[in-house]
Amino acid sequence: MNSIPLTSLFITLVILLILSAYFSGSETGLLSSNRYRMRVLADKGHRGAKKAESLLKRTDSILVLILLCNNLVNILASAIATIIGMRLYGDVGVAIATGMLTFVMLIFSEIFPKSIAAIYPEKVAFASSHLLQLLLKICSPLVYIMNLIIRSLMLLCGVKRNVSSTSLSTEELRVVVNQSAKFIPFAHQQMLLSILDLEKVTVDDIMVPRNDIGGINIEDDWKSIMRQLNHTPHSKIVLYKEDMDKNILGILRVREAYRLMMDKNEFNKETLIRAVDEVYFIPEGTALNAQLLNFRNKKERIGLVVDEYGDIKGLITLEDILEEIVGEFTTSMSPSIDEEVSEQSDGTIIIDGSANLRDLNKLFNWNLDTEDARTFNGLILEHLEEIPEVGTSSEINGLKITILEVSDNMVKQAKVEELQTK
Template sequence: MDSIPLSTLFISLAICLVLSAYFSGSETGLLSANRYRMRHLAEKGNSGARKAENLLKKTDKLLSLILICNNLVNISASAIATIIGMRLYGDAGVAIATGALTFLMLVFSEIYPKTVAALYSEKVAFFSSHILALLMKIFSPLVFFMNIIIKGLIQITGLKTEAKANHLSTEELRSIVHESGKFIPTAHQEMLLSILDLAEVTVDDIMVPRNDISGIDIDDDWKAIMRQLNHSAHGRVLLYKDNLDEKVLGFLRVREAYRLMLDKNEFTKETLIRAVDEIYFIPEGTPLTAQLVNFRNNKERIGLVVDEYGDIKGLVTLEDILEEIVGEFTTSTAPSIEEEVVPQSDGSIIIDGATNIRDINKLFDWNLDTEDARTFNGLILEYLEEIPEEGKEFEIDGLKVTILEVADNMVKQAKVVKL
């Protein structure tokens, strides 16, 4: 070693530091790269992405290769630095070389390359994959031997080696959508988030309550039936006999009723009954994701929600589910959330008792409980366990509520102040 010029030793040390920086940065870059974008680019034909993805499929072998190479380089650098130190400063040079090399390796071979690789993980990963793929072939026998030893140690220590599926949970997907920023328009983000929320929403949350279902009693006189048909805001109306609890006949297409009107001889109550479509029933508590599939499979667009006893609870249409994703787009006689919830100049909010709690939570980013009640009136009655009097004040879920109007055993209006 004494015959080797100092200049050669310094150049060799510099090469070792550069190689150490490369392996350190490669490890960080590959492990920090977005796997899903990498897969997308690999499918598009990016060779660097394809090689990087192949390397990451066997992370244990990749880490073994990087650590083997990095340790070989670091040990070589340590030996060369020791020789240089002893050449220049004698025995004291060992300590000087150790201190100097530790500083150089921390700054230039560890911290700096890892920081750069974390910032530009994709570029570093794709560039490094070409060299690492070649090194993997060269060092494959050594990597294989090292992995056998590692697996043996894992078995001795009783650790589990089952690989976890690289799948995203709903919450992780929601975070990705939130962090997409300018890459996904805000309107599209809202739709994607709404789709993710469908599994947590049931038909009970969006159905038209039984009391609000508009229908025609076939026992009414002709004038009443004609008036309801002519003023119907929907393409279909529910036809029943006496009341909804007695006998529901089916859904009548208003367009079909108009066709029957053209022939006065055919336009009778009997022909109306024969013209109705068979009722499609939906069990209460059905998630919207399942119901959307059920509508498609059964070629249906509307159904009645029933409880375990077969009693009608409400009505749900395909449009109701689609509006949960894209927002309201159909004409409805029901008041909008802006009409039911009116902010006041003093900071308070006047809320209609029939307002859907989920709509209130979305509008104000509140967390009112939706487990036991669907409307704001139901939430109040569930909390108080009695029908309150006008003027009663109480606190619920961080809100100060004042009852303004009570009628028909329901809270019609309440003033709310966020505490």
């Protein structure tokens, strides 16, 4: 070593520090990279992305390689720095060299390259992957032996080796969508979040309630049936005999009924019964994502929701589920949440009793309980446990609710005032 010029030692030391910075930055860059963006770039033919993705499939091997090379470089740098210190200042130079090398390596070979790699992980990972892949092939026997030793030690310590997974849960996907707001239009972002919410929402939450289902009793007078057909706001109605819960004949497409009306000689109760479609029943509590698949598999677009006793609870269509994802887009005669809510100048809100609680929670960021009630009227009756009189006031979840109109044993309208929380 004494025959090696100081200039050569300094050059070698600088090269070793650069290599140490390379391995430190490579480690941070590879582990911080967005694997999904890397996959997209690899599929597009990006060479660096392909090699980086290949290396990350063997995370244990690449980590062993990087740490092995980094420690080897650091040990050599320490040895050379010691020799330089001794040549320049004797025994005192050893302490000087150790202190200076520690400072230089900490700043220039650790903190600085890792900071750069954390800011630009893909660029660093893609650039470093070329040399790392070559080194991994050269050092593969040594890497294999070290991995074998490490796994043996893990077994002795009772540590199980789990295979890492890049799959994301629903909640993790929600975070990804929320954090991608600047890359995705707001409307598209809301659609993606709505799709993720489908498994949490059931048919009970969005169905048309039993009392609002359009239906015709085939036992009614023929003139009454014709009048109902001519004035119905629905495109499909339930045809039943005497009791909708006990004797449903089928779902009648109003357009088909109009077609039959053209042939007045053949248009009667019998032809009306023959024109109905078979009823598709849906158990209550079915998640929307499952029901969407059921509609597709069974080639259905409309169904009646029934409880455990077979009684009709409501009606749901394929369009209802699609609207849950993309927002309202049909020409339904049912009032929208905007039509059921009226904000007043004094800060209070007039709400119809038929308003859906989930829609109210979304619109005003409230936290009304939807477990036992689906409508605003249902929430009030559940809370008061009686039919209230006009003027009755109560507090529910930080909201002061004053009854404005009651009819047919239902709260038709109420005024809501948000109470100030202390």
